[in-house]
Amino acid sequence: MIKLYGMTGSGNCWKPAALLRLLGQPFEWIETSTLAGETRKPEFLALNANGRVPLLQFDDGRLLAESNAMLCHFAEGSAYLPAPGYERSKVLEWLFFEQYSHEPYIATVRFWIHFLGKREAWRDRIAEASIRGRAALGVMEQRLAAHDFLAGDFSIADIALYAYTHVADEGDFDLTPFPAVRAWLARCEAQAGFVPMRLP
Amino acid sequence: MIKLYGMTGSGNCWKPAALLRLLGQPFEWIETSTLAGETRKPEFLALNANGRVPLLQFDDGRLLAESNAMLCHFAEGSAYLPAPGYERSKVLEWLFFEQYSHEPYIATVRFWIHFLGKREAWRDRIAEASIRGRAALGVMEQRLAAHDFLAGDFSIADIALYAYTHVADEGDFDLTPFPAVRAWLARCEAQAGFVPMRLP
Structure with missing residues (x-):
C-alpha cells in the first residue's frame, strides 16, 4: 500500500x-x-x-x-485535472501561485502563531508577511467573485488552495473582507467525499 | 503571435x-x-x-x-516533459522545489544584491536567506552527483533550476563546493538550441 x-x-x-x-x-x-x-x-x-x-x-x-x-x-486521468491544454495549464498556474504567493505567507504566519506561539515575539515579521498573505487572498477573491472554482470545475487547484485558506484564521487572517473566498470554501466542503483537514 | x-x-x-x-x-x-x-x-x-x-x-x-x-x-508532447506517470511527476517535483525551496532564497538574494544594491544594508536577512539557498544547492548536488539531469533526460526541470542557479554568483553564492551542479550547468548549456539568460 x-x-x-x-x-x-x-x-x-x-x-x-x-x-x-x-x-x-x-x-x-x-x-x-x-x-x-x-x-x-x-x-x-x-x-x-x-x-x-x-x-x-x-x-x-x-x-x-x-x-x-x-x-x-x-x-491524472480523473475529473480533478483537465486534459492537457489551456484548462490544465490554468490549474497548474494556481498550484504554483499557491506555493509561491500564498503558502509562504498564510501557512507560515499560521505556523508561527498556532504552532510556535510567536504572536507577540515575532510581531514585526508577522505583520510584514500578513500583508502578502492578504494580497494572495485578494487575488483569489477577484477570481472567485465571478467563478465557482479557481480553474474550471472543482479541481486540484481548489484542493491546494483550500488547505491553508480554510485555517487562515489560525494565523489571525480575517476572511470577513473576502466573501467570495468564504463561499468557495463552503463549495469545496460540499464536494462528495471531501474530508476536512482536522483529520490528516 | x-x-x-x-x-x-x-x-x-x-x-x-x-x-x-x-x-x-x-x-x-x-x-x-x-x-x-x-x-x-x-x-x-x-x-x-x-x-x-x-x-x-x-x-x-x-x-x-x-x-x-x-x-x-x-x-506537453515534447521531449522536455515525459508522458504522464512517475517520470513526469518527478519533473513536477523539481518544478515545485524550485519555486518553494530554491527561488525564494537564491533569486531573492540575487535581487537584493544585484538589482537593489543592498549587500551591506540588508546583511542579516541576506545571511539568513543564504543558508537556505545553500541548502537548496546541496539538494541539487546530491541528485546531480549520481545523475546527468534532475529527472530522467534533460527536461523542463533542468530549465527551471538552471535559471537562477547559473546566476547565483550575482547573489554571492559560491558554487565551488557544488562541483556536480557546475558540471550540470555546462551540460544544460550544451543542449542544442539552448540560449543563455543574458538575452531575455
Missing part, C-alpha cells in the same frame, strides 16, 4: 490525503512531525534530501516529494 | 523564453520592468491580478501566469 509520511495539521500533508480519499484510493499514513525534528533525522533525509513532508512512497519503493506534484500525479 | 511580458535578467521570465526558443516557436517579448513598477500599474493588473511577470498572452487573448505552468504548457 502507498505510504504517506505527513504531519497532522499540515495543509501540505493534508492535500494528497484529501485527494486519495476523494479518489477512494487507500494509503497508509505515517505520522512524521517536523516539530519533533523527525524530518531532519538521517533516516528521513535518506528518503528526502530536502527534509520535508509530505513524502510519498509507492509499493515498489519509489519516492515522490512536493504536495502539488502528488496532486498532479494522482489526479 | 504569442506575447510574453517579461523583464530582462529575471530568471523566471527567461524560462518560458528559453523553452520557446528550444522548441523553435516564435513569440513577441514585451519588456515589462518590475523595478520601474510596470507590473503594478492598473493596465497590467487587469491582465494579472497577482502583478507579476512573466505573463503570457495567446493570440486569442487568453492569459497564463506562473513561469513553471508555462513550461508545462509548452513542453
